[in-house]
Amino acid sequence: MIFDIILIIAGVAMVLYGADRLTEGASALARRMNVSEIIIGLTIVAAGTSAPELFVSLVSALKGTPDMAIGNVVGSNTMNAMLIVGCAAVVAPMSISRNTVRKDIPFAVAASVLLPLLAIDSAIGRIDGIILLAGFAAFMYYTLSQAKAGETAPSDETKMQNLWLSVFFVVLGLALLVIGSNIFVDSASRVAYALGLSEAVVGLTIVAGGTSLPELATSVVAARKGQSAIAIGNVIGSNVFNILMILGLTATISPMQIQGITHIDLLMMLGSIVMVWLFSRTKYTVERWEGALLAMVYIAYVCWLLSQV
Numbered sequence: 281m282i283f284d285i286i287l288i289i290a291g292v293a294m295v296l297y298g299a300d301r302l303t304e305g306a307s308a309l310a311r312r313m314n315v316s317e318i319i320i321g322l323t324i325v326a327a328g329t330s331a332p333e334l335f336v337s338l339v340s341a342l343k344g345t346p347d348m349a350i351g352n353v354v355g356s357n358t359m360n361a362m363l364i365v366g367c368a369a370v371v372a373p374m375s376i377s378r379n380t381v382r383k384d385i386p387f388a389v390a391a392s393v394l395l396p397l398l399a400i401d402s403a404i405g406r407i408d409g410i411i412l413l414a415g416f417a418a419f420m421y422y423t424l425s426q427a428k429a430g431e432t433a434p435s436d437e438t439k440m441q442n443l444w445l446s447v448f449f450v451v452l453g454l455a456l457l458v459i460g461s462n463i464f465v466d467s468a469s470r471v472a473y474a475l476g477l478s479e480a481v482v483g484l485t486i487v488a489g490g491t492s493l494p495e496l497a498t499s500v501v502a503a504r505k506g507q508s509a510i511a512i513g514n515v516i517g518s519n520v521f522n523i524l525m526i527l528g529l530t531a532t533i534s535p536m537q538i539q540g541i542t543h544i545d546l547l548m549m550l551g552s553i554v555m556v557w558l559f560s561r562t563k564y565t566v567e568r569w570e571g572a573l574l575a576m577v578y579i580a581y582v583c584w585l586l587s588q589v
Contacts, residue, residue: 301449305450357552361519373571409528559574
């Protein structure tokens, strides 16, 4: 167990460094490509930071542990909206554009409503998976069309980073995020199972926390650098990716029965993104106290989960 704890610390260190490189490279790409940082956050950064969830959920479903796969996504999305937005807002109040509040966040809310509806029969089958993938295609079409029509990021030539260096930072950051989070998940899961936690609880807490480390590190680093558009775009995009693309692809390949994930868990996931949406509508900013409240609600939820063991 001591060796696993050392690996957990090493995984976290890799994730933090990778997040810094990814944020720097993604911001530079936004300026060079003349698209807004929110679009980069919704697509490149969100897809990259969702890679651990894709890997863990797909492998878990194929190995016959669907509660781990679904718990990973549900837990990750709840953590994204509450703990990650909360921590990022505590570090620096997050300014959110009117367009993001009116169009982007509602898409994440819609995805969070769709999943419980499809899972009402305690299963996510192939047809459900195809429906989720169709929703993901619609999200990508909308986001890319916004990139063409929307406002662009300011391009300061004096701060313009070399294109290949920006791409290298993005690739390096993503690689470190994926490798570091996998090390964290494997080690933390061994520790959790040794302590007697169930598959569903491990998926909702340990695995979800580990696969959300990239989002947490990326969003907090972006907020600290004053790039709140990347921070909020990363969370919104990751939540949509997790439900529509990851669960859609996983269910299409391997239909899943839901056993340990309860309606309370699904409602917490939905309630978390609704809270972020409501806070965002007040002055188009998530204030420090609102971030602290989100984080405290998440901690209370995790404590309740662990008390059920």
